[in-house]
Amino acid sequence: xxxxxxxxxxxxxxxxxxxxxxxxxxxxxxxxxxxxxxxxxxxxxxxxxxxxxxxxxxxxxxxxxxxxxxxxxxxxxxxxxxxxxxxxxxxxxxxxxxxxxxxxxxxxxxxxxxxxxxxxxxxxxxxxxxxxxxxxxxxxxxxxxxxxxxxxxxxxxxxxxxxxxxxxxxxxxxxxxxxxxxxxxxxxxxxxxxxxxxxxxxxxxxxxxxxxxxxxxxxxxxxxxxxxxxxxxxxxxxxxxxxxxxxxxxxxxxxxxxxxxxxxxxxxxxxxxxxxxxxxxxxxxxxxxxxxxxxxxxxxxxxxxxxx
Numbered sequence: 001x002x003x004x005x006x007x008x009x010x011x012x013x014x015x016x017x018x019x020x021x022x023x024x025x026x027x028x029x030x031x032x033x034x035x036x037x038x039x040x041x042x043x044x045x046x047x048x049x050x051x052x053x054x055x056x057x058x059x060x061x062x063x064x065x066x067x068x069x070x071x072x073x074x075x076x077x078x079x080x081x082x083x084x085x086x087x088x089x090x091x092x093x094x095x096x097x098x099x100x101x102x103x104x105x106x107x108x109x110x111x112x113x114x115x116x117x118x119x120x121x122x123x124x125x126x127x128x129x130x131x132x133x134x135x136x137x138x139x140x141x142x143x144x145x146x147x148x149x150x151x152x153x154x155x156x157x158x159x160x161x162x163x164x165x166x167x168x169x170x171x172x173x174x175x176x177x178x179x180x181x182x183x184x185x186x187x188x189x190x191x192x193x194x195x196x197x198x199x200x201x202x203x204x205x206x207x208x209x210x211x212x213x214x215x216x217x218x219x220x221x222x223x224x225x226x227x228x229x230x231x232x233x234x235x236x237x238x239x240x241x242x243x244x245x246x247x248x249x250x251x252x253x254x255x256x257x258x259x260x261x262x263x264x265x266x267x268x269x270x271x272x273x274x275x276x277x278x279x280x281x282x283x284x285x286x287x288x289x290x291x292x293x294x295x296x297x298x299x300x301x302x303x304x305x306x307x308x
Contacts, residue, residue: 031259036181046211062221074194081188089114094124277307
């Protein structure tokens with residue numbers, strides 16, 4: 001039996017253990033923006049017709065502008081970044097891969113499932129940028145050989161993006177679920193050399209992204225004002241959460257403006273105390289002192305403060 005990998009979420013189990021209903025809880029166990037991009041109206045054709053080239057082109061044009069994709073690079077989109085992550089081993093013959101830990105565990109799982117060895121100091125690498133859970137930032141000097149750069153959380157800090165380095169050996173991943181708060185839309189992108197994107201598109205098959213996802217994604221990526229306002233709000237809220245946690249004795253270890261990582265005396269104890277107030281958090285099997293919190297919706301700060 002395959003062991004279930006550790007992730008955020010699991011709110012149903014928390015509700016079963018601590019009571020209440022899902023509506024009573026504040027889920028801070030993920031790094032998803034709690035104020036999602038407004039969906040607006042979705043055309044009937046997006047639901048009823050197979051996704052066409054025009055819809056895809058509109059999304060790719062908006063994505064190229066939003067992420068400042070260089071002219072020499074291509075873009076391929078998929079049903080979430082996870083669909084791309086699972087196929088990354090198909091793009092390299094490297095038998096060994098360096099995935100600096102701790103980090104998002106689906107990358108290692110994909111390469112291990114493909115029969116590769118995850119080991120430090122290998123020439124091929126996966127870098128989560130900024131890293132989850134500690135927010136570590138990588139630079140162009142860290143790109144050695146075949147490198148996958150997972151920028152799922154980088155839209156909060158666009159000036160740090162390594163997308164300008166995208167090419168045959170540097171593959172940039174983007175996730176639509178975190179910054180835009182639409183994880184259920186399932187939309188992700190890979191930016192790389194055009195021939196690499198073409199190979200990935202073949203692995204994904206036709207109609208890899210739904211019509212509604214193409215339409216919403218194109219609209220959101222073109223809304224630069226919303227993005228700038230959201231970055232400002234997230235930054236202010238991250239600072240507010242740091243002040244609250246520091247006042248209770250937690251030390252800031254790192255994170256991004258979508259999630260914060262704290263060192264505490266007893267992570268499980270902190271998680272239990274927060275859960276008593278119906279606030280769900282993230283702790284890690286490899287650390288007894290780290291606890292990670294996402295940001296609450298603006299209407300939920302009082303509940304978080306009470307739980308603390």
